[in-house]
Amino acid sequence: MKLFYSPSSPFVRKVMIAAHELGLVDRLERQPAAAHPVKRDASIRAENPLGQVPTLVTDGGLVLFDSRVICEYLDAQGGGALFGSGETRWRNLAGAAMGDGLLNAALLARYEGAVRPEALRWSDWADGQMSKVTDVLAVLDRTAPAFGDRVDIATITLACALGYLDFRYPALDWRRDHPAAAAWYAAFAERPSMVATQPRD
Template sequence: MKIYYSPASPYVRKVMVVAHELGLADRIERLPSAAGPVQRDATIRQHNPIGQVPTFFTDDGTVLYDSRVICEYLDDLGGGRFFGTGTERWRNLTDAALGDGLLGAALLARYEAVLRPESLRWADWSRGQIEKVTDAIDSMERMDLGSRLDIGTVTFGCGLGYLDFRFPDLDWRSGRPRVASWYADFAQRPSMTATAPAG
């Protein structure tokens, strides 16, 4: 198996956390990439027209994208329970969508601050994206995450880790003791420490 990889991508991290938890990480070759929202990687585009990471190749050459699909493939391959069944499945998928929404908003705010020329930046846009982020964390604060390990909590963990990585001044822990405590424990999982973002 192969994956177009970026050490800073929270979506790649989500895939690799699941792979580590299922004992599959050593079977995945990491392919270098230069994916970006403006200058897209032509090599990736040959396999994924969106040109984004993660883009994944199964052992038989099937191409999979995006992170949600790849995680479900790995869960099936590894006999995991990251998605669950019945009511639990819908909870896990909904939580994963919340975490992906947080990540999407954070990435848009990051691009606005770093990639858009300063004279064209829109403060209201950035504020709106960060409000999505904080609303998502407020929702997590009301949850009983306990010791759950599923696609929802993995996405939450990768999302909060991305905030620490790219938005160190956000202070998302303030006023949210439950999710802050949960993340402090979750971030110590070997799968999380092995995939810590860089770059």
């Protein structure tokens, strides 16, 4: 399987963590890619019209995106239970959507400051996105104590989201006001899959 890959992407990291947890990481051929919201990578666009990472090309030639779809495909290939069934599946999907929402908001705020020309930046837009981050952190602080030792698409996605905040927003002291979320993340971040997928530029 070929994975269009960027070591700084939290969505790629989510796929890589799932692959590690499912014992499939050695089956992924990582294809370096330079996804960008403006300067779009032609090599990705040849497979995925959105030009985004992660994009997975299966051994059978099927092209899959986005990260949640790829993770579900890997889960099926590895015989895992990252998504679950019945009520557990809906719980896991809802948690993953919350983590993805935090990531999308944090990415949009970052693009506003790092990609958009300074004369066109809108601080209210960035503030609005970061308020979503704050709201998700508040919910996560209330719910994280019940996670226990769960390893599923929800906890993986939420851990990637918190890791992204550390990576791109080092001045954001999210742990100060969210000690329960911080305690859960500290334990989850010690998993070998998390250690092996630390983001980098």
